[in-house]
Amino acid sequence: MSAVLTPDALVESLHAIGAERYHDRHPYHHRMREGGCSKAEIQAWALNRYYYQSRIPVKDAIILSRMEDPALRRAWRQRILDHDGDAEGEGGIERWLKLAEGVGLDRADVVATRGILPGTRFAVDAYLSLVRERSLLEAIASSLTELFSPRIIQDRVSGMLANYPFVTSETLAYFTARPEQARRDVDVALAYVRRHAVTPDSQADVQTALRLKCDILWAMLDALDHAYGERGQVPPGAWRP
Amino acid sequence: MSAVLTPDALVESLHAIGAERYHDRHPYHHRMREGGCSKAEIQAWALNRYYYQSRIPVKDAIILSRMEDPALRRAWRQRILDHDGDAEGEGGIERWLKLAEGVGLDRADVVATRGILPGTRFAVDAYLSLVRERSLLEAIASSLTELFSPRIIQDRVSGMLANYPFVTSETLAYFTARPEQARRDVDVALAYVRRHAVTPDSQADVQTALRLKCDILWAMLDALDHAYGERGQVPPGAWRP
Numbered sequence: 001m002s003a004v005l006t007p008d009a010l011v012e013s014l015h016a017i018g019a020e021r022y023h024d025r026h027p028y029h030h031r032m033r034e035g036g037c038s039k040a041e042i043q044a045w046a047l048n049r050y051y052y053q054s055r056i057p058v059k060d061a062i063i064l065s066r067m068e069d070p071a072l073r074r075a076w077r078q079r080i081l082d083h084d085g086d087a088e089g090e091g092g093i094e095r096w097l098k099l100a101e102g103v104g105l106d107r108a109d110v111v112a113t114r115g116i117l118p119g120t121r122f123a124v125d126a127y128l129s130l131v132r133e134r135s136l137l138e139a140i141a142s143s144l145t146e147l148f149s150p151r152i153i154q155d156r157v158s159g160m161l162a163n164y165p166f167v168t169s170e171t172l173a174y175f176t177a178r179p180e181q182a183r184r185d186v187d188v189a190l191a192y193v194r195r196h197a198v199t200p201d202s203q204a205d206v207q208t209a210l211r212l213k214c215d216i217l218w219a220m221l222d223a224l225d226h227a228y229g230e231r232g233q234v235p236p237g238a239w240r241p
Numbered sequence: 242m243s244a245v246l247t248p249d250a251l252v253e254s255l256h257a258i259g260a261e262r263y264h265d266r267h268p269y270h271h272r273m274r275e276g277g278c279s280k281a282e283i284q285a286w287a288l289n290r291y292y293y294q295s296r297i298p299v300k301d302a303i304i305l306s307r308m309e310d311p312a313l314r315r316a317w318r319q320r321i322l323d324h325d326g327d328a329e330g331e332g333g334i335e336r337w338l339k340l341a342e343g344v345g346l347d348r349a350d351v352v353a354t355r356g357i358l359p360g361t362r363f364a365v366d367a368y369l370s371l372v373r374e375r376s377l378l379e380a381i382a383s384s385l386t387e388l389f390s391p392r393i394i395q396d397r398v399s400g401m402l403a404n405y406p407f408v409t410s411e412t413l414a415y416f417t418a419r420p421e422q423a424r425r426d427v428d429v430a431l432a433y434v435r436r437h438a439v440t441p442d443s444q445a446d447v448q449t450a451l452r453l454k455c456d457i458l459w460a461m462l463d464a465l466d467h468a469y470g471e472r473g474q475v476p477p478g479a480w481r482p
Contacts, residue, residue, distance in 0.1 A: 020477050020478075021477040021478065025477075027474065118364070118453075118456035118457070118459065118460045119360055119363075119364075119460050119463060119464070121367070121456075122360075122363040122364050122366070122367040122457070122460060123359070123360075123363045125363070125367060125370065126362070126363040126366060126367075129366065129370065211478065212359075214477070215359035215362075215476065215477075215478070216359070216363070218359065218476050218477065219359045219360050219363060219464075219476070222360060222464065222467050222468075222474070222476060223360070223460075223463065225467065225474070226463050226466065226467040227463075230472075231471075231472070233268065233463070233466070235456065235459050235460070235463060236261050236262040236266075236455070236456075236459065237261075237262065237452065237456070
Protein backbone atom coordinates (compact mmCIF):
# COMPACT_ATOMS: atom_id res chain seq x y z
CA MET A 1 0.00 0.00 0.00
CA SER A 2 1.02 3.61 -0.44
CA ALA A 3 2.18 5.76 2.45
CA VAL A 4 -0.14 8.03 4.40
CA LEU A 5 -0.47 11.53 2.95
CA THR A 6 -0.41 14.75 4.92
CA PRO A 7 -3.80 16.52 4.87
CA ASP A 8 -2.42 19.06 2.41
CA ALA A 9 -1.07 16.35 0.10
CA LEU A 10 -4.43 14.56 0.28
CA VAL A 11 -6.23 17.74 -0.77
CA GLU A 12 -3.72 18.18 -3.55
CA SER A 13 -4.50 14.65 -4.78
CA LEU A 14 -8.20 15.54 -4.83
CA HIS A 15 -7.47 18.56 -7.01
CA ALA A 16 -5.56 16.26 -9.36
CA ILE A 17 -8.63 14.01 -9.63
CA GLY A 18 -10.74 17.04 -10.50
CA ALA A 19 -8.24 18.16 -13.12
CA GLU A 20 -8.57 14.78 -14.80
CA ARG A 21 -12.24 13.92 -14.34
CA TYR A 22 -14.41 16.91 -13.47
CA HIS A 23 -17.09 17.61 -16.06
CA ASP A 24 -15.70 21.03 -16.95
CA ARG A 25 -13.51 18.96 -19.29
CA HIS A 26 -16.52 17.40 -21.04
CA PRO A 27 -17.20 18.35 -24.69
CA TYR A 28 -20.86 19.07 -23.90
CA HIS A 29 -19.84 21.69 -21.34
CA HIS A 30 -17.47 23.30 -23.81
CA ARG A 31 -20.10 23.36 -26.53
CA MET A 32 -22.68 24.78 -24.16
CA ARG A 33 -20.35 27.55 -23.03
CA GLU A 34 -19.15 28.47 -26.47
CA GLY A 35 -22.59 28.79 -28.05
CA GLY A 36 -22.37 25.52 -29.98
CA CYS A 37 -25.49 23.96 -28.44
CA SER A 38 -28.90 24.04 -30.05
CA LYS A 39 -31.76 25.37 -27.95
CA ALA A 40 -32.97 21.76 -27.67
CA GLU A 41 -29.62 20.76 -26.17
CA ILE A 42 -29.89 23.51 -23.56
CA GLN A 43 -33.44 22.41 -22.80
CA ALA A 44 -32.42 18.76 -22.52
CA TRP A 45 -29.64 19.79 -20.13
CA ALA A 46 -32.07 21.80 -17.95
CA LEU A 47 -34.64 18.98 -17.97
CA ASN A 48 -32.22 16.21 -17.10
CA ARG A 49 -30.19 18.21 -14.62
CA TYR A 50 -33.41 18.96 -12.74
CA TYR A 51 -33.49 15.34 -11.64
CA TYR A 52 -30.03 15.80 -10.14
CA GLN A 53 -31.07 19.04 -8.41
CA SER A 54 -34.21 17.44 -7.04
CA ARG A 55 -32.22 14.62 -5.44
CA ILE A 56 -29.70 16.91 -3.69
CA PRO A 57 -31.72 17.48 -0.49
CA VAL A 58 -32.60 13.76 -0.45
CA LYS A 59 -28.92 12.94 -0.74
CA ASP A 60 -28.04 15.40 2.04
CA ALA A 61 -30.79 14.04 4.26
CA ILE A 62 -29.33 10.55 3.87
CA ILE A 63 -25.93 11.92 4.87
CA LEU A 64 -27.48 13.84 7.77
CA SER A 65 -29.16 10.64 8.96
CA ARG A 66 -25.77 8.99 9.25
CA MET A 67 -24.09 11.71 11.33
CA GLU A 68 -23.84 11.25 15.09
CA ASP A 69 -22.40 14.69 15.90
CA PRO A 70 -24.99 17.50 16.36
CA ALA A 71 -22.41 20.15 15.41
CA LEU A 72 -21.69 18.39 12.15
CA ARG A 73 -25.42 17.93 11.49
CA ARG A 74 -26.00 21.65 12.12
CA ALA A 75 -23.36 22.52 9.54
CA TRP A 76 -24.60 19.97 7.01
CA ARG A 77 -28.32 20.78 7.25
CA GLN A 78 -27.62 24.19 5.69
CA ARG A 79 -27.39 22.40 2.34
CA ILE A 80 -30.95 21.21 2.66
CA LEU A 81 -32.13 24.70 3.60
CA ASP A 82 -30.34 26.15 0.57
CA HIS A 83 -32.02 23.82 -1.87
CA ASP A 84 -35.50 23.67 -0.35
CA GLY A 85 -35.69 27.31 0.79
CA ASP A 86 -37.81 28.58 3.68
CA ALA A 87 -41.10 28.84 1.83
CA GLU A 88 -42.86 27.95 -1.39
CA GLY A 89 -41.14 29.65 -4.28
CA GLU A 90 -37.71 29.84 -2.65
CA GLY A 91 -34.51 27.80 -2.68
CA GLY A 92 -32.25 26.21 -5.23
CA ILE A 93 -34.71 23.70 -6.67
CA GLU A 94 -37.19 26.49 -7.30
CA ARG A 95 -34.47 28.54 -8.98
CA TRP A 96 -33.64 25.56 -11.18
CA LEU A 97 -37.29 25.35 -12.22
CA LYS A 98 -37.13 29.05 -13.13
CA LEU A 99 -34.11 28.22 -15.27
CA ALA A 100 -35.99 25.40 -16.97
CA GLU A 101 -39.00 27.63 -17.61
CA GLY A 102 -36.67 30.38 -18.79
CA VAL A 103 -35.33 28.15 -21.56
CA GLY A 104 -38.86 27.27 -22.63
CA LEU A 105 -39.81 24.09 -20.76
CA ASP A 106 -43.11 23.42 -19.07
CA ARG A 107 -42.72 23.47 -15.30
CA ALA A 108 -45.05 20.54 -14.63
CA ASP A 109 -43.25 18.37 -17.20
CA VAL A 110 -39.91 19.12 -15.59
CA VAL A 111 -41.16 18.39 -12.06
CA ALA A 112 -42.63 15.08 -13.25
CA THR A 113 -39.16 14.06 -14.58
CA ARG A 114 -41.00 12.39 -17.43
CA GLY A 115 -38.76 12.02 -20.41
CA ILE A 116 -35.43 12.27 -18.60
CA LEU A 117 -32.76 9.99 -19.98
CA PRO A 118 -32.31 6.59 -18.32
CA GLY A 119 -28.59 7.41 -18.22
CA THR A 120 -29.39 10.48 -16.10
CA ARG A 121 -31.59 8.51 -13.75
CA PHE A 122 -29.08 5.70 -13.25
CA ALA A 123 -26.18 8.10 -12.66
CA VAL A 124 -28.07 10.25 -10.15
CA ASP A 125 -29.44 7.21 -8.36
CA ALA A 126 -25.88 5.90 -8.12
CA TYR A 127 -25.10 9.05 -6.15
CA LEU A 128 -27.85 8.21 -3.66
CA SER A 129 -26.57 4.63 -3.40
CA LEU A 130 -23.07 5.93 -2.79
CA VAL A 131 -24.08 8.07 0.21
CA ARG A 132 -26.34 5.34 1.55
CA GLU A 133 -24.03 2.34 1.20
CA ARG A 134 -20.47 3.60 1.59
CA SER A 135 -18.92 5.00 4.76
CA LEU A 136 -19.86 8.45 6.07
CA LEU A 137 -16.35 9.60 5.18
CA GLU A 138 -16.88 8.55 1.56
CA ALA A 139 -20.35 10.09 1.48
CA ILE A 140 -18.91 13.40 2.65
CA ALA A 141 -15.94 13.15 0.31
CA SER A 142 -18.23 12.63 -2.68
CA SER A 143 -19.54 16.17 -2.15
CA LEU A 144 -16.08 17.59 -2.80
CA THR A 145 -16.72 18.11 -6.50
CA GLU A 146 -17.81 21.47 -5.11
CA LEU A 147 -14.11 22.24 -4.84
CA PHE A 148 -14.27 22.71 -8.59
CA SER A 149 -17.77 24.10 -9.09
CA PRO A 150 -17.18 27.86 -8.69
CA ARG A 151 -14.94 27.73 -11.75
CA ILE A 152 -17.37 25.82 -13.96
CA ILE A 153 -20.26 28.02 -12.87
CA GLN A 154 -18.46 31.24 -13.80
CA ASP A 155 -17.51 29.70 -17.12
CA ARG A 156 -21.01 28.47 -17.84
CA VAL A 157 -22.84 31.65 -16.84
CA SER A 158 -20.66 34.05 -18.80
CA GLY A 159 -20.62 31.76 -21.82
CA MET A 160 -24.36 31.17 -21.85
CA LEU A 161 -25.24 34.85 -21.40
CA ALA A 162 -22.90 35.82 -24.23
CA ASN A 163 -24.02 33.13 -26.66
CA TYR A 164 -27.73 32.43 -26.33
CA PRO A 165 -30.25 35.24 -26.87
CA PHE A 166 -32.91 33.20 -25.03
CA VAL A 167 -30.82 32.97 -21.84
CA THR A 168 -31.06 35.91 -19.41
CA SER A 169 -29.37 36.56 -16.08
CA GLU A 170 -32.76 36.08 -14.33
CA THR A 171 -32.92 32.61 -15.91
CA LEU A 172 -29.49 31.81 -14.50
CA ALA A 173 -30.23 33.17 -10.99
CA TYR A 174 -29.66 29.66 -9.61
CA PHE A 175 -25.97 30.07 -10.21
CA THR A 176 -25.66 33.47 -8.55
CA ALA A 177 -26.07 31.98 -5.09
CA ARG A 178 -24.10 28.79 -5.65
CA PRO A 179 -20.39 29.76 -5.57
CA GLU A 180 -20.60 31.27 -2.07
CA GLN A 181 -22.68 28.34 -0.79
CA ALA A 182 -20.27 25.88 -2.39
CA ARG A 183 -17.25 27.52 -0.75
CA ARG A 184 -18.92 27.33 2.67
CA ASP A 185 -20.00 23.70 2.08
CA VAL A 186 -16.52 22.74 0.93
CA ASP A 187 -15.01 24.18 4.12
CA VAL A 188 -17.17 21.85 6.21
CA ALA A 189 -16.59 18.76 4.07
CA LEU A 190 -12.89 19.37 3.63
CA ALA A 191 -12.32 19.91 7.36
CA TYR A 192 -14.03 16.56 8.02
CA VAL A 193 -12.01 14.75 5.38
CA ARG A 194 -8.72 16.26 6.57
CA ARG A 195 -9.46 15.19 10.12
CA HIS A 196 -10.78 11.68 9.41
CA ALA A 197 -8.90 10.41 6.37
CA VAL A 198 -5.62 9.74 8.10
CA THR A 199 -4.71 6.23 6.96
CA PRO A 200 -3.71 5.05 3.48
CA ASP A 201 -6.95 3.04 3.22
CA SER A 202 -9.28 5.84 4.24
CA GLN A 203 -7.42 8.26 2.00
CA ALA A 204 -7.83 5.85 -0.91
CA ASP A 205 -11.55 5.62 -0.07
CA VAL A 206 -11.84 9.39 -0.22
CA GLN A 207 -10.15 9.48 -3.60
CA THR A 208 -12.35 6.68 -4.92
CA ALA A 209 -15.51 8.44 -3.74
CA LEU A 210 -14.51 11.67 -5.45
CA ARG A 211 -13.64 9.81 -8.66
CA LEU A 212 -17.01 8.07 -8.58
CA LYS A 213 -18.82 11.37 -8.11
CA CYS A 214 -16.89 12.85 -11.04
CA ASP A 215 -17.91 9.80 -13.09
CA ILE A 216 -21.55 10.46 -12.19
CA LEU A 217 -21.43 14.06 -13.42
CA TRP A 218 -19.51 12.99 -16.54
CA ALA A 219 -21.97 10.18 -17.34
CA MET A 220 -24.83 12.68 -17.17
CA LEU A 221 -23.21 14.79 -19.89
CA ASP A 222 -22.32 11.68 -21.90
CA ALA A 223 -25.98 10.65 -21.88
CA LEU A 224 -27.06 14.14 -23.01
CA ASP A 225 -24.39 14.26 -25.68
CA HIS A 226 -25.33 10.87 -27.06
CA ALA A 227 -29.06 11.61 -27.15
CA TYR A 228 -29.12 15.26 -28.20
CA GLY A 229 -25.70 15.98 -29.68
CA GLU A 230 -24.71 15.73 -33.32
CA ARG A 231 -25.79 12.12 -33.82
CA GLY A 232 -28.97 12.52 -31.82
CA GLN A 233 -29.83 8.99 -30.69
CA VAL A 234 -32.73 9.65 -28.32
CA PRO A 235 -33.55 6.44 -26.39
CA PRO A 236 -37.12 5.07 -26.53
CA GLY A 237 -39.43 7.01 -24.22
CA ALA A 238 -37.11 9.98 -23.62
CA TRP A 239 -38.00 13.62 -24.34
CA ARG A 240 -37.86 14.62 -27.98
CA PRO A 241 -37.33 18.27 -28.85
CA MET B 242 -56.99 4.41 -14.19
CA SER B 243 -57.13 1.90 -17.00
CA ALA B 244 -59.20 -1.27 -16.74
CA VAL B 245 -57.74 -4.57 -15.62
CA LEU B 246 -56.26 -6.66 -18.43
CA THR B 247 -56.73 -10.37 -18.91
CA PRO B 248 -53.48 -12.32 -18.37
CA ASP B 249 -53.15 -12.78 -22.13
CA ALA B 250 -53.68 -9.08 -22.81
CA LEU B 251 -51.11 -8.25 -20.14
CA VAL B 252 -48.55 -10.52 -21.81
CA GLU B 253 -49.40 -8.92 -25.13
CA SER B 254 -48.69 -5.49 -23.62
CA LEU B 255 -45.30 -6.77 -22.46
CA HIS B 256 -44.45 -7.86 -25.98
CA ALA B 257 -45.41 -4.38 -27.17
CA ILE B 258 -42.94 -2.88 -24.69
CA GLY B 259 -40.24 -5.18 -26.02
CA ALA B 260 -41.04 -4.22 -29.59
CA GLU B 261 -40.47 -0.58 -28.69
CA ARG B 262 -37.63 -0.71 -26.20
CA TYR B 263 -35.66 -3.97 -26.27
CA HIS B 264 -32.03 -3.49 -27.21
CA ASP B 265 -32.29 -5.54 -30.39
CA ARG B 266 -33.43 -2.19 -31.84
CA HIS B 267 -30.24 -0.41 -30.77
CA PRO B 268 -27.83 0.76 -33.49
CA TYR B 269 -24.89 -0.83 -31.67
CA HIS B 270 -26.54 -4.23 -31.85
CA HIS B 271 -27.23 -3.79 -35.55
CA ARG B 272 -23.67 -2.70 -36.22
CA MET B 273 -22.30 -5.60 -34.21
CA ARG B 274 -24.42 -8.12 -36.07
CA GLU B 275 -23.74 -6.73 -39.51
CA GLY B 276 -19.97 -6.65 -39.19
CA GLY B 277 -19.75 -2.88 -38.76
CA CYS B 278 -17.98 -2.96 -35.39
CA SER B 279 -14.26 -2.66 -34.96
CA LYS B 280 -12.52 -5.36 -32.95
CA ALA B 281 -12.15 -2.77 -30.17
CA GLU B 282 -15.92 -2.29 -30.12
CA ILE B 283 -16.46 -6.03 -29.75
CA GLN B 284 -13.88 -6.13 -26.99
CA ALA B 285 -15.46 -3.17 -25.21
CA TRP B 286 -18.84 -4.90 -25.43
CA ALA B 287 -17.42 -8.14 -23.95
CA LEU B 288 -15.59 -6.25 -21.19
CA ASN B 289 -18.54 -4.12 -20.15
CA ARG B 290 -21.14 -6.81 -20.52
CA TYR B 291 -19.09 -9.00 -18.17
CA TYR B 292 -20.08 -6.67 -15.35
CA TYR B 293 -23.73 -7.35 -16.17
CA GLN B 294 -23.11 -11.12 -16.33
CA SER B 295 -21.25 -11.10 -13.04
CA ARG B 296 -24.17 -9.39 -11.27
CA ILE B 297 -26.82 -11.85 -12.53
CA PRO B 298 -26.45 -14.43 -9.72
CA VAL B 299 -26.27 -11.58 -7.19
CA LYS B 300 -29.49 -10.17 -8.63
CA ASP B 301 -31.14 -13.58 -8.51
CA ALA B 302 -29.97 -14.17 -4.95
CA ILE B 303 -31.61 -10.90 -3.92
CA ILE B 304 -34.85 -12.03 -5.58
CA LEU B 305 -34.53 -15.47 -3.95
CA SER B 306 -34.09 -13.79 -0.56
CA ARG B 307 -37.44 -12.10 -1.00
CA MET B 308 -39.46 -15.21 -1.86
CA GLU B 309 -41.48 -16.90 0.86
CA ASP B 310 -42.58 -19.93 -1.19
CA PRO B 311 -40.11 -22.87 -1.26
CA ALA B 312 -41.52 -24.11 -4.60
CA LEU B 313 -40.90 -20.72 -6.17
CA ARG B 314 -37.43 -20.56 -4.66
CA ARG B 315 -36.64 -24.03 -6.05
CA ALA B 316 -37.63 -22.87 -9.52
CA TRP B 317 -35.75 -19.56 -9.27
CA ARG B 318 -32.51 -20.95 -7.82
CA GLN B 319 -31.86 -22.70 -11.14
CA ARG B 320 -30.80 -19.34 -12.55
CA ILE B 321 -28.01 -19.10 -9.99
CA LEU B 322 -26.88 -22.65 -10.78
CA ASP B 323 -26.82 -21.84 -14.51
CA HIS B 324 -24.58 -18.84 -14.08
CA ASP B 325 -22.27 -20.12 -11.36
CA GLY B 326 -22.07 -23.76 -12.53
CA ASP B 327 -21.35 -26.72 -10.29
CA ALA B 328 -17.59 -26.41 -10.20
CA GLU B 329 -14.69 -24.14 -11.07
CA GLY B 330 -14.61 -23.62 -14.82
CA GLU B 331 -18.33 -24.17 -15.40
CA GLY B 332 -21.41 -21.99 -15.75
CA GLY B 333 -22.47 -18.91 -17.64
CA ILE B 334 -20.04 -16.45 -16.08
CA GLU B 335 -17.17 -18.76 -16.93
CA ARG B 336 -18.44 -19.03 -20.50
CA TRP B 337 -18.60 -15.26 -20.71
CA LEU B 338 -14.97 -15.08 -19.61
CA LYS B 339 -14.13 -17.52 -22.39
CA LEU B 340 -15.90 -15.19 -24.79
CA ALA B 341 -13.90 -12.23 -23.49
CA GLU B 342 -10.64 -14.17 -23.81
CA GLY B 343 -11.72 -15.34 -27.24
CA VAL B 344 -11.94 -11.78 -28.50
CA GLY B 345 -8.50 -11.01 -27.10
CA LEU B 346 -9.01 -9.63 -23.61
CA ASP B 347 -7.00 -10.55 -20.54
CA ARG B 348 -9.08 -12.66 -18.17
CA ALA B 349 -7.81 -11.02 -14.98
CA ASP B 350 -8.52 -7.53 -16.33
CA VAL B 351 -12.07 -8.53 -17.20
CA VAL B 352 -12.71 -10.12 -13.80
CA ALA B 353 -11.38 -6.99 -12.06
CA THR B 354 -13.96 -4.87 -14.00
CA ARG B 355 -11.30 -2.20 -14.17
CA GLY B 356 -11.95 0.14 -17.02
CA ILE B 357 -15.64 -0.58 -17.48
CA LEU B 358 -17.69 2.47 -18.37
CA PRO B 359 -19.38 4.36 -15.53
CA GLY B 360 -22.54 4.21 -17.64
CA THR B 361 -22.35 0.42 -17.54
CA ARG B 362 -21.82 0.34 -13.80
CA PHE B 363 -24.67 2.74 -13.05
CA ALA B 364 -27.11 0.89 -15.33
CA VAL B 365 -26.28 -2.55 -13.95
CA ASP B 366 -26.38 -1.30 -10.37
CA ALA B 367 -29.80 0.18 -11.12
CA TYR B 368 -30.92 -3.37 -11.91
CA LEU B 369 -29.79 -4.51 -8.46
CA SER B 370 -31.58 -1.56 -6.86
CA LEU B 371 -34.73 -2.42 -8.78
CA VAL B 372 -34.89 -6.00 -7.47
CA ARG B 373 -33.95 -4.88 -3.96
CA GLU B 374 -36.26 -1.90 -3.58
CA ARG B 375 -39.35 -2.58 -5.67
CA SER B 376 -41.97 -5.26 -5.00
CA LEU B 377 -41.23 -8.93 -5.60
CA LEU B 378 -43.71 -8.84 -8.49
CA GLU B 379 -41.73 -6.02 -10.14
CA ALA B 380 -38.43 -7.77 -9.45
CA ILE B 381 -39.71 -10.90 -11.18
CA ALA B 382 -41.28 -8.91 -14.02
CA SER B 383 -37.97 -7.17 -14.71
CA SER B 384 -36.52 -10.54 -15.74
CA LEU B 385 -39.03 -10.78 -18.58
CA THR B 386 -36.69 -9.21 -21.11
CA GLU B 387 -35.87 -12.90 -21.55
CA LEU B 388 -39.10 -13.10 -23.51
CA PHE B 389 -37.15 -11.41 -26.28
CA SER B 390 -33.65 -12.78 -25.77
CA PRO B 391 -33.77 -15.97 -27.90
CA ARG B 392 -34.35 -13.80 -30.96
CA ILE B 393 -31.49 -11.36 -30.27
CA ILE B 394 -29.14 -14.23 -29.42
CA GLN B 395 -29.78 -16.02 -32.70
CA ASP B 396 -29.31 -12.75 -34.55
CA ARG B 397 -26.10 -11.91 -32.73
CA VAL B 398 -24.49 -15.33 -33.01
CA SER B 399 -25.11 -15.84 -36.70
CA GLY B 400 -24.11 -12.26 -37.50
CA MET B 401 -20.92 -12.36 -35.46
CA LEU B 402 -19.81 -15.73 -36.81
CA ALA B 403 -20.37 -14.55 -40.37
CA ASN B 404 -18.69 -11.18 -40.02
CA TYR B 405 -15.73 -11.37 -37.67
CA PRO B 406 -12.85 -13.73 -38.45
CA PHE B 407 -11.67 -13.55 -34.83
CA VAL B 408 -15.01 -14.83 -33.49
CA THR B 409 -15.47 -18.61 -33.36
CA SER B 410 -18.38 -20.76 -32.23
CA GLU B 411 -16.30 -21.87 -29.20
CA THR B 412 -15.96 -18.20 -28.26
CA LEU B 413 -19.73 -17.81 -28.42
CA ALA B 414 -20.50 -20.99 -26.44
CA TYR B 415 -22.17 -18.84 -23.78
CA PHE B 416 -25.05 -18.25 -26.13
CA THR B 417 -25.58 -21.91 -27.04
CA ALA B 418 -27.04 -22.71 -23.64
CA ARG B 419 -28.99 -19.51 -23.15
CA PRO B 420 -32.12 -19.77 -25.34
CA GLU B 421 -33.31 -22.99 -23.69
CA GLN B 422 -32.54 -21.66 -20.20
CA ALA B 423 -34.28 -18.40 -21.04
CA ARG B 424 -37.43 -20.17 -22.21
CA ARG B 425 -37.58 -22.21 -19.01
CA ASP B 426 -36.92 -19.10 -16.87
CA VAL B 427 -39.57 -17.15 -18.72
CA ASP B 428 -42.15 -19.85 -18.03
CA VAL B 429 -41.60 -19.49 -14.30
CA ALA B 430 -41.59 -15.70 -14.29
CA LEU B 431 -44.52 -15.36 -16.65
CA ALA B 432 -46.66 -17.80 -14.65
CA TYR B 433 -45.98 -15.73 -11.52
CA VAL B 434 -46.81 -12.45 -13.25
CA ARG B 435 -50.00 -13.81 -14.81
CA ARG B 436 -51.17 -15.06 -11.42
CA HIS B 437 -50.23 -12.03 -9.31
CA ALA B 438 -50.63 -8.99 -11.56
CA VAL B 439 -54.42 -8.91 -11.51
CA THR B 440 -55.22 -5.27 -10.73
CA PRO B 441 -54.66 -2.21 -12.92
CA ASP B 442 -52.02 -0.92 -10.48
CA SER B 443 -50.03 -4.14 -10.27
CA GLN B 444 -50.24 -4.57 -14.05
CA ALA B 445 -48.91 -1.03 -14.49
CA ASP B 446 -46.09 -1.90 -12.05
CA VAL B 447 -45.18 -4.93 -14.16
CA GLN B 448 -45.08 -2.83 -17.31
CA THR B 449 -42.97 -0.16 -15.61
CA ALA B 450 -40.50 -2.74 -14.33
CA LEU B 451 -40.08 -4.24 -17.80
CA ARG B 452 -39.65 -0.79 -19.34
CA LEU B 453 -37.01 0.05 -16.75
CA LYS B 454 -35.14 -3.18 -17.47
CA CYS B 455 -35.24 -2.44 -21.20
CA ASP B 456 -33.87 1.04 -20.40
CA ILE B 457 -31.01 -0.57 -18.47
CA LEU B 458 -30.00 -2.77 -21.40
CA TRP B 459 -30.40 0.15 -23.81
CA ALA B 460 -28.31 2.50 -21.65
CA MET B 461 -25.51 -0.08 -21.61
CA LEU B 462 -25.33 0.00 -25.41
CA ASP B 463 -25.66 3.80 -25.44
CA ALA B 464 -22.64 4.06 -23.17
CA LEU B 465 -20.64 1.69 -25.41
CA ASP B 466 -21.71 3.52 -28.55
CA HIS B 467 -20.77 6.90 -27.13
CA ALA B 468 -17.38 5.78 -25.89
CA TYR B 469 -16.26 3.40 -28.64
CA GLY B 470 -18.45 4.21 -31.65
CA GLU B 471 -17.64 6.58 -34.46
CA ARG B 472 -17.02 9.63 -32.26
CA GLY B 473 -15.14 7.68 -29.63
CA GLN B 474 -15.45 9.77 -26.48
CA VAL B 475 -13.92 7.46 -23.90
CA PRO B 476 -14.60 8.85 -20.39
CA PRO B 477 -11.64 9.48 -18.06
CA GLY B 478 -10.39 6.25 -16.51
CA ALA B 479 -12.21 3.86 -18.85
CA TRP B 480 -10.57 1.17 -20.98
CA ARG B 481 -8.83 2.44 -24.09
CA PRO B 482 -8.33 0.04 -26.99
